[in-house]
Amino acid sequence: MYGKRSRFLTIMLTLGLAFFYIPMVLLVIYSFNHSKLVPVWGGWSLRWYYELFQSPEVWQAVSLSLQIAVVNATFATALGTLAGLAMVRFGRFRGRTLFGGMLVAPLVMPEVITGLSLLVFFISLNQLIGWPAERGFATITIAHITFSMAYVAVTIQARLTGMGQTLEEAAADLGAKPFKVLTAITIPQLTPALISGWLLAFTLSLDDLVIASFVTGPGANTLPILIFSRIRLGLRPDINALATIMILVIAICVAIAAIVMFRQQRADMLDRQMAEREEG
Amino acid sequence: MTDVSHKPSPTSQGSFVSLVMRRIQSHWRQIITVIPFFWLLFFFLAPFFIVAKISLAELAIASPPFTKLVEWTDSGIVTIRLVFDNFVYIWEDSLYFDTYVNSLKISITSTLLCLLFGYPIAYAIVRSGPVAKPLLLFAIILPFWTSFLLRVYSWMGLLADQGTINNLLIALGIIDEPIRMLYTEFAVYIGIVYTYMPFMILPLYATMEKLDNSLNEAAADLGSRPANTFFKITLPLTMPGIIAGSLLVFIPATGEYVIPDLLGGGNVQMIGRVLFNEFSRNSDWPVAAAVAIVLLFILVLPIMVFQYFQGKASEEQ
Numbered sequence: 144m145y146g147k148r149s150r151f152l153t154i155m156l157t158l159g160l161a162f163f164y165i166p167m168v169l170l171v172i173y174s175f176n177h178s179k180l181v182p183v184w185g186g187w188s189l190r191w192y193y194e195l196f197q198s199p200e201v202w203q204a205v206s207l208s209l210q211i212a213v214v215n216a217t218f219a220t221a222l223g224t225l226a227g228l229a230m231v232r233f234g235r236f237r238g239r240t241l242f243g244g245m246l247v248a249p250l251v252m253p254e255v256i257t258g259l260s261l262l263v264f265f266i267s268l269n270q271l272i273g274w275p276a277e278r279g280f281a282t283i284t285i286a287h288i289t290f291s292m293a294y295v296a297v298t299i300q301a302r303l304t305g306m307g308q309t310l311e312e313a314a315a316d317l318g319a320k321p322f323k324v325l326t327a328i329t330i331p332q333l334t335p336a337l338i339s340g341w342l343l344a345f346t347l348s349l350d351d352l353v354i355a356s357f358v359t360g361p362g363a364n365t366l367p368i369l370i371f372s373r374i375r376l377g378l379r380p381d382i383n384a385l386a387t388i389m390i391l392v393i394a395i396c397v398a399i400a401a402i403v404m405f406r407q408q409r410a411d412m413l414d415r416q417m418a419e420r421e422e423g
Numbered sequence: 424m425t426d427v428s429h430k431p432s433p434t435s436q437g438s439f440v441s442l443v444m445r446r447i448q449s450h451w452r453q454i455i456t457v458i459p460f461f462w463l464l465f466f467f468l469a470p471f472f473i474v475a476k477i478s479l480a481e482l483a484i485a486s487p488p489f490t491k492l493v494e495w496t497d498s499g500i501v502t503i504r505l506v507f508d509n510f511v512y513i514w515e516d517s518l519y520f521d522t523y524v525n526s527l528k529i530s531i532t533s534t535l536l537c538l539l540f541g542y543p544i545a546y547a548i549v550r551s552g553p554v555a556k557p558l559l560l561f562a563i564i565l566p567f568w569t570s571f572l573l574r575v576y577s578w579m580g581l582l583a584d585q586g587t588i589n590n591l592l593i594a595l596g597i598i599d600e601p602i603r604m605l606y607t608e609f610a611v612y613i614g615i616v617y618t619y620m621p622f623m624i625l626p627l628y629a630t631m632e633k634l635d636n637s638l639n640e641a642a643a644d645l646g647s648r649p650a651n652t653f654f655k656i657t658l659p660l661t662m663p664g665i666i667a668g669s670l671l672v673f674i675p676a677t678g679e680y681v682i683p684d685l686l687g688g689g690n691v692q693m694i695g696r697v698l699f700n701e702f703s704r705n706s707d708w709p710v711a712a713a714v715a716i717v718l719l720f721i722l723v724l725p726i727m728v729f730q731y732f733q734g735k736a737s738e739e740q
Binding site: 167255259353383 | 448451452455456458459460462463464466467468469470471473474477540541543544546547548550551557559561562563564565566568569570571572573574576577578579580581583585586587590617620670671674675677678679680681684685695698699702703708711712715718719722725726729730733734
């Protein structure tokens with residue numbers, strides 16, 4: 144729906160974008176501030192970046208968070224894709240309503256509830272079977288997979304409904320068995336959604352504080368846990384430096400994802416135009 | 424060479440593999456469904472039942488610190504003890520009750536603020552040209568991908584007594600003394616609206632995008648004023664987006680922990696924060712579990728409404 148954008152709408156849009164971006168821009172600018180007091184300008188400097196890189200705690204947290212994020216993204220993409228396929232392509236099956244409900248609920252469930260329930264779950268499991276003996280990497284990763292796979296499933300479902308079943312039906316008509324159709328047609332067609340789902344799960348994991356705080360154990364600090372413990376007591380210039388680096392990394396990831404999605408959309412549109420032309 | 428007999432011969436191994444392959448090929452649909460299904464059943468649904476169980480137990484000096492519900496006594500009789508004291512305690516303790524009310528007040532007000540500001544922003548994006556539109560959408564989505572924690576932190580620098588806003592106002596001579604903004608309810612509102620706004624804008628945009636402009640033109644041709652057209656046509660037709668966006672803001676905001684903790688300090692009580700502290704500091708697990716169950720109970724209806732709309736949206740596609 145195009146149309147004229149009234150002055151009121153333009154003003155609201157401008158204010159909205161200013162509201163979104165001014166805090167982030169200031170955060171980045173103050174990371175180059177020499178002064179120890181964050182909002183007091185003391186000249187440009189890379190001092191806080193230097194101090195940040197000197198801290199072994201930060202490196203450990205970054206390393207743990209990245210490991211969790213990669214394992215989480217991989218498993219969540221696999222599970223989310225299976226779930227998306229089951230929901231969109233397999234018609235009605237027993238337990239579908241429950242399945243759908245469990246897939247949507249993690250998207251909105253308050254993190255404190257998810258975190259708390261997973262913690263008591265891990266503790267009960269430990270009493271029952273002796274695992275997990277200590278909480279950390281494994282428990283955080285399982286917790287992250289559980290909520291990230293729901294986000295991946297949404298992405299996959301949207302792609303599955305968006306791309307239609309024409310190619311799959313054509314392959315089936317030409318004698319391909321259903322399993323062959325899945326591996327040779329459906330999965331390759333899903334590639335852009337798989338990539339963006341993986342990146343989404345990756346950033347969700349890097350971002351999570353609350354659930355990780357619940358299910359972590361002594362000594363296992365992820366990056367958000369470390370940041371939170373520092374900024375709870377007030378502003379910290381080294382956190383501004385860290386934030387700047389994280390914003391940069393995530394902006395690059397999002398840009399890649401956006402380009403992949405955009406290309407796919409354009410390819411889809413071209414396909415559809417070609418098909419329409421041939422029909423006409 | 425005694426263990427030879429235990430090794431399957433190459434042929435039987437081959438037929439075993441092909442048997443497994445055939446099994447997979449004939450049951451692959453079930454396998455695909457069962458794996459994520461059981462993952463969620465095990466790691467998402469089962470934990471809630473354990474929380475519910477603990478909420479019905481009593482505090483005990485043990486590890487974990489609560490009593491068992493089901494016990495086998497020496498005589499072999501199974502006893503089941505359900506304690507509703509925790510729920511009575513929450514109901515009667517004004518601290519918990521007020522905190523629930525305050526959380527709902529803050530989350531409802533924030534949802535309305537997001538709608539008030541998000542609606543015109545979404546509408547402005549829909550009405551933008553084909554070049555500007557994807558860029559604007561990207562601009563809305565980008566902060567949503569950046570760290571939530573750091574977005575909240577960025578407002579600490581703006582709102583602090585020695586922060587950017589106060590410094591600016593003092594430098595301009597508008598105020599003499601810094602206004603206290605950080606660690607107030609105002610800061611919590613800013614934080615929630617700031618971090619949850621994209622969740623409102625995106626569903627609104629999705630429904631507005633599908634609107635047919637010819638309806639507006641027809642109304643205008645028939646002499647309807649723009650305001651009238653908006654309330655009679657555009658607003659009702661964008662209702663699905665309004666509901667989805669509002670629920671996406673309202674449900675998580677009610678249980679929010681980070682924002683009231685960082686921007687509200689100790690001055691703004693929200694249930695997510697109470698729950699977190701109850702669990703980590705006091706270790707009164709049965710009460711904390713009961714607090715979580717009550718919160719879940721409050722949110723179960725909005726969550727089901729959200730699922731209903733989500734299901735309907737995917738069927739329409």
